[in-house]
Amino acid sequence: MGIISAIVALLKAFPSLERLISDSLDGYREWVAEERRAQKHRDIDDAVNAVIGVQNGGVKRGAGDARSSAVSGSGKSSAGLDAGGAQETGGHRSKD
DSSP states (O other): HHHHHHHHHHHHHOOOHHOOOOOHHHHHHHHHHHHHHHHHHHHHHHHHHHTTTTEEEEEEOGGGGSOOSOOOOOOOOOOOTTTTTHHHOOOOOOOO
């Protein structure tokens, strides 16, 4: 415990030394956190790439993938609401 007391006394005697050590520790903690975050992002990217089959910038395709997309290319939208639908079914009514 004598060594720790000596270090604390030294830091209190020289506030600029204390700030220097504190800033160094903060920088180290930020660096460690950034490395951990970057590793998590790499792990997520690797998992996604394994699932979708991306390899060297290309997508692997199976024999069944050669057919056309199941999405229609007509461009006509079919989703929507009937203007009188809410009133006909007893929907929302404003109170006056």
